[in-house]
Amino acid sequence: xxxxxxxxxxxxxxxxxxxxxxxxxxxxxxxxxxxxxxxxxxxxxxxxxxxxxxxxxxxxxxxxxxxxxxxxxxxxxxxxxxxxxxxxxxxxxxxxxxxxxxxxxxxxxxxxxxxxxxxxxxxxxxxxxxxxxxxxxxxxxxxxxxxxxxxxxxxxxxxxxxxxxxxxxxxxxxxxxxxxxxxxxxxxxxxxxxxxxxxxxx
Ligand SMILES: C[S@@+](CC[C@H](N)C(=O)[O-])C[C@H]1O[C@@H](n2cnc3c(N)ncnc32)[C@H](O)[C@@H]1O
Numbered sequence: 001x002x003x004x005x006x007x008x009x010x011x012x013x014x015x016x017x018x019x020x021x022x023x024x025x026x027x028x029x030x031x032x033x034x035x036x037x038x039x040x041x042x043x044x045x046x047x048x049x050x051x052x053x054x055x056x057x058x059x060x061x062x063x064x065x066x067x068x069x070x071x072x073x074x075x076x077x078x079x080x081x082x083x084x085x086x087x088x089x090x091x092x093x094x095x096x097x098x099x100x101x102x103x104x105x106x107x108x109x110x111x112x113x114x115x116x117x118x119x120x121x122x123x124x125x126x127x128x129x130x131x132x133x134x135x136x137x138x139x140x141x142x143x144x145x146x147x148x149x150x151x152x153x154x155x156x157x158x159x160x161x162x163x164x165x166x167x168x169x170x171x172x173x174x175x176x177x178x179x180x181x182x183x184x185x186x187x188x189x190x191x192x193x194x195x196x197x198x199x200x201x202x
Contacts, residue, residue: 002086005053012052012076019075021125025052026154029187031059033194034121034152040065043115047104047144048072049097049122049137054083056123061087069115071107073097097124098136101143116146122153127164134168142175145199151176154192157184172197 005025013020026034034056040046042065051057051072064070067089073096074080080094091111093103100120107113120141126134145151151172159165169179172195182194 002053008078008082009053012078016076018128018130019125020052021128024189026055026123026192027185027188028055028059030154030185030192030194031055033182033185034154035059035063036194038063038119038150040069040118041115042066043069043113044118045069045071045104045107045113045115046118047100047120049100049120050074050124051083051092052076052079052123054086056121057083057087057090060121061090068111068113071104073100073103096133096136097122098133098140100137100140102140104144117144117149119150119152120145122151124153126153126168127155127159127162134171138171138175145176147199149199151197151199152194154185154194157191157193160193169195176200 009025010023013023040063046060046069048056048060051074057072060070070090072083072090072092074083074092074094075096077094080092083092091107095103141151155165176197177200180196185192
């Protein structure tokens with residue numbers, strides 16, 4: 001992680017606690033767990049929601065066959081500037097994951113990329129997002145994920161049983177079916193679990 005990321009992150013959290021949702025960026029251990037087992041084909045696209053300062057972006061970059069197979073969607077303009085400087089080869093859109101399906105269409109027409117979405121990797125703090133925003137993002141996800149594609153996010157171990165976290169998983173189960181939950185990633189502040197859903201077959 002680059003020097004200054006913790007301070008930058010904390011500043012953004014204080015400015016906008018519910019959409020930042022964490023006081024520190026995710027660790028390298030959690031970032032690697034977020035991409036573990038994803039095998040990108042030559043045409044596949046991976047979409048990242050809420051890259052922040054870019055820890056998951058770095059892990060995703062390491063599994064990408066080529067840079068145009070990535071699209072990041074981040075709402076905070078300061079994080080977007082930082083990400084563009086840090087990952088000059090990757091496409092980053094300043095916008096909301098609520099319009100992810102539209103951003104992917106724009107990315108396709110800008111780059112000529114025709115591949116399918118293989119995975120959406122999310123760093124969004126779903127449990128603390130306002131309900132209409134959460135619902136909007138899930139609707140967009142439904143439009144975005146083809147059969148067989150994966151959606152991954154994380155929840156903190158200490159918050160896993162809280163009503164908002166449980167409600168989010170229930171909503172996801174109603175749309176995408178059962179979840180696979182990783183073992184705890186202790187080397188993260190705070191420790192976290194990786195949650196994976198697979199979009200159903202047609
Ligand atoms: C918990 S932070 C995670 C940052 C990074 N992925 C990590 O793990 O360190 C959540 C990020 O989601 C972004 N965000 C929140 N709501 C968003 C939305 N509707 N669309 C896109 N990004 C959003 C925030 O600005 C922040 O960068």
